[in-house]
Amino acid sequence: MTQLIEDVDVVVIGGGVVGCAMFRRFTLMGSKVLLLEKGGDILSGASKANSAILHTGFDAPTGSLELQCMQAGYQEYMDIHHRMNLPLLKTTAIVVAWTEEQLAALPGIVKQAHDNGVLDVTQIDAEDVYNREPNLAKGALGGVYVPGEYVIDPWSSPLAYVTQAVQHGGKYRFNCGVTKATRYEEGWELETTQGAVRTRLVINCAGNHGDLIDGLWRQPDYEIRPRKGQFLVYDKAAAAQINAIILPVPTPTTKGVLLCRTIFGNMILGPTAEEQQDREHAEVNEEVLKSLIEKGSLMLPSLTHFSVTATYAGLRPATEKKEYRIYDYPNDQWISVGGIRSTGLTAALGIAAYVEELYQRNFSKLFELSPPTTLSWPHMPMLSEYEQRDYSCKGNGGVICHCELVTRRELEAVFDSAVPPECIGGLRRRTRVMMGRCNGFFCSNHVAEIVGTRLDNTLVVGKVE
Template identity: 80%
Template structure:
């Protein structure tokens, strides 16, 4: 195992979607940046399990930092996704009211959306709801139509951010846990399980462990209270049953359970919202899964005709407040990015830009910046079910995973990329291999043959990471 002995301008702690975006942003500023992730790959924590919706911010708190970062992130994603070959599924969304109380809440949702600058949001009638979504259960009384809510690839996007950073000199280290931090006159010394890193600026993007990282040197200004969200993944044929993202009318405590197509051609149902103390375990609970199935079939009766092919759960880094917890400490050469909950995938690029501005506005010049004269843009593998995939192109080496139509060329390309996988979970997220309805039962032997000794961990059939 390589031992670290590094001296850099910036250390980003945490390789979730926000850490990936911050890593990219500071590298493109011209800093020497090192990303430290304690897991075996990016997205090893909270970011690997989400609904993959690109949010407009129509229902975010008006005037909030969360809204600003979401809308800035949305705008930047729309500007760069084609350059990086990242998919965008223009689903739209409908908030559906199923009772009078929910119907009465719809004008307020529209008013808030307009106050947030999302002026194309409109209230629609019962007839319009069923015109757009004929397979919904009887009983819907009306809805709110949100044209700009879309679905994206939740894994290729942050991988693209990291890849672009690496193309411009950024470096990363997986399986690298920060154990201690010590202030020095010109920055920080970080002790990790892989060695020592010295840096002039620390940016804490550690997600569910963010308060613990801050706690290594100060009393944290926030407390992580993990919130588990469980999802069901339905067979790909089910996605034909809806057109838009079907959203519930939110309550004071949760946005509720949604139905949504995925970029990979499935349909997901979820999430739950369960408070727990454990920061690491996101177990799937059978009784909660049955409750989700019941809720989903009451919204979309035809769901009972389709199989659940996978389940997953994620832990969102909620805190004691319903807001982002971003704290600059100019005197201490440290920035904390905490409490980034379910909107983090959309907001990540906006958060990164916000953190850049915090540094430029509030910090002394801690290091020189050598911005690239011209940006290089990575072209990510296309994993969208709605775009041309590699299996349809000649010379692909044959299909290895028939559930997800993953080719040998795609697997080899993942290992030859600028950010190759170092664990089986990373390979799955980069290619979708072994993530179909058989969970690797039929293809695992072929995958193992291709992988060879390039990964340290054993391929486990049926385990979705």
């Protein structure tokens, strides 16, 4: 008999951004929640590679669940980010038309935005485009200005959600994959790589493996078809070449390639959109990246003067339909949250709120809730290039990583946090250490000295997770 390691009200499967938000929401509701993540840290799968944009939903399908969740998530993030010390870079965005056909599509984009309740979206002429973005290539014919599109920290935000859940009694297990699901009278017994877990309710947020997890007990209602997106990261000096997020006019198959500053002071170019069968590996392709550089340089010629310091690729959990696939099964005490693609970072808090509605409607008799009388709010380390960082404060122990200006105090502090890193990827994402242009070449020895034996794997120079 498999050893029982936990008995809880709710198990959330998957520690991506949606799973992290779900973990927070159900813990703050007052239920006993366990987050299971098969990787070595949160954001080990699709969520670790995205464009980090906080979307208004201006171009989402009107009346869709995706739009509802995006706008609810956007508003909740705006309401709570200051309380958690999470950064917000108010970049705005411009959808740029380069052809007559694209120019003709702009009024429809504005109308859709207004239909979606994003009323400050306006069409602007070419002169206004260049007043806002003087470094763009010649030939832009006009654009759509979206004031409310912003950039956020894609890693600290989900970590803040998990941290707040842990502060209120939530539990998590990394390196804990679910291998079997067995129904019993009161709920589910899940066999995992660490032992058995019993729960009254399962919420499947497993991303690229969501249909496979549903497949442990039923024929899934959707099929994951992984879509790879490759990105280029330009040196920090390149970020000064643009002010807003530069978006293309979308096509029926893709939103296209964008240019965007990051919260960390870089500029990113991407993503591509490539369907593949492999759910685990997102390899970068040299020829595709060369093509991406060419596309970026056509939009922003000055890019040729700046170095690409990193490349990365991620897999989005697309399905056979272009919509969120959220299903509840009241008789089976199971909720499946699938098909959450590139808008998941924005929508995560809204998705969690929507799933709470499903719970209140169909599952509220499964267990009693004991919500906290007061809430604790975690104060996250500030990693934004545009805010005050620890390296400028006294007593920081000195800068260890000079590319990203990470201090000794920051490195030591993460191991005393509520959700300390358990792998190198987790350490990198929490601090930015070894994620600069030298990729750890100059600082890894000092980092290894500070980390000691507190991680279960060895520091590898040149390895980006």
